[in-house]
Amino acid sequence: MSVANQxxxxxxxxxxxxxxxxxxxxxxxxxIGETLDPARSDIGQGIVSALRFRQTWIPVVxxxxxxxxxxxxxxxDKTVVVLRGAEGNWxxxxxxxDGLFTAENFQPCEIPFLLKVATMGFYSQIQLLHNxxxxxxxxxxxxxxxxxxx
Amino acid sequence: xRRFGLFQIGGFGFALVLKRxxxxxxxxxxxxxxxxxxxVTAVLVDDGELVPLLDLSPVIGSGSRLNDDVPGxxxxxxxxxxxxxxxxxxxxxxxxxxxxELSVTVEQTMDYGVAGKFxxxxxxYKLLDVDFLAIEMxxxxxxxxx
Numbered sequence: 278m279s280v281a282n283q284x285x286x287x288x289x290x291x292x293x294x295x296x297x298x299x300x301x302x303x304x305x306x307x308x309i310g311e312t313l314d315p316a317r318s319d320i321g322q323g324i325v326s327a328l329r330f331r332q333t334w335i336p337v338v339x340x341x342x343x344x345x346x347x348x349x350x351x352x353x354d355k356t357v358v359v360l361r362g363a364e365g366n367w368x369x370x371x372x373x374x375d376g377l378f379t380a381e382n383f384q385p386c387e388i389p390f391l392l393k394v395a396t397m398g399f400y401s402q403i404q405l406l407h408n409x410x411x412x413x414x415x416x417x418x419x420x421x422x423x424x425x426x427x
Numbered sequence: 428x429r430r431f432g433l434f435q436i437g438g439f440g441f442a443l444v445l446k447r448x449x450x451x452x453x454x455x456x457x458x459x460x461x462x463x464x465x466x467v468t469a470v471l472v473d474d475g476e477l478v479p480l481l482d483l484s485p486v487i488g489s490g491s492r493l494n495d496d497v498p499g500x501x502x503x504x505x506x507x508x509x510x511x512x513x514x515x516x517x518x519x520x521x522x523x524x525x526x527x528e529l530s531v532t533v534e535q536t537m538d539y540g541v542a543g544k545f546x547x548x549x550x551x552y553k554l555l556d557v558d559f560l561a562i563e564m565x566x567x568x569x570x571x572x573x
Contacts, residue, residue: 293460386477389476389510390509391565392464392477394464396464412461
């Protein structure tokens with residue numbers, strides 16, 4: 278197993294922690310204000326802007342819209358995490374990145390029966406990092422053919 | 428001999444059957460999660476498990492106090508659907524049934540989630556139906572308080 282596969286990137290939206298397998302990540306960028314074009318949006322698909330990345334434009338998806346999370350961080354102060362997808366690179370808009378952690382820092386944690394119905398379709402796994410719940414981010418729910426048909 | 432845990436939130440006194448109480452935590456850290464159901468305002472982590480924290484304000488009949496940032500306690504209760512946590516102001520006391528006067532409500536029409544009342548030292552404590560509250564308050568039948 279590669280080192281990247283064993284490491285997780287932790288990011289936050291509205292104070293809530295999320296984890297992402299590093300293997301999915303192309304690059305993380307801050308100070309994105311000059312590289313965004315909000316005119317190229319498709320809110321119906323969660324795309325809030327386009328990002329100039331490596332001589333091309335890629336879609337920027339704000340997962341806070343689907344998750345109904347309110348954030349106080351302004352767009353220009355946000356960070357993007359560029360992910361590789363089946364249809365090419367795309368960018369995830371997040372409030373901040375906490376850092377990288379190895380897999381052994383995490384403890385599996387089942388979503389209780391009483392919460393399962395309401396959270397279904399939004400997230401299905403949680404892991405604990407230092408006893409704090411981290412939502413396992415499932416990129417396919419946010420961009421690509423699966424998210425569009427959902 | 429049945430025993431009850433007696434608690435208070437605001438001016439509202441409530442009773443829980445003691446054998447349903449797992450533990451009482453003080454100022455336990457709580458975490459918001461997206462799309463929490465019904466009147467679940469947050470979760471807390473206990474022994475590696477997530478426990479939904481319920482806002483009792485629909486039962487109390489007052490506005491939510493869970494965002495008041497007032498130090499308090501959380502009572503972890505075992506329901507037949509899993510553990511839930513209830514926020515309370517004061518650490519409770521434990522009394523046996525004989526020390527007070529218990530009357531059981533047959534229908535739920537008057538007080539939502541209340542199975543009866545227990546009067547102890549002239550104060551009334553509403554006996555909560557933990558199973559009813561757990562399922563009703565988490566499956567979206569009750570709206571989140573504003």
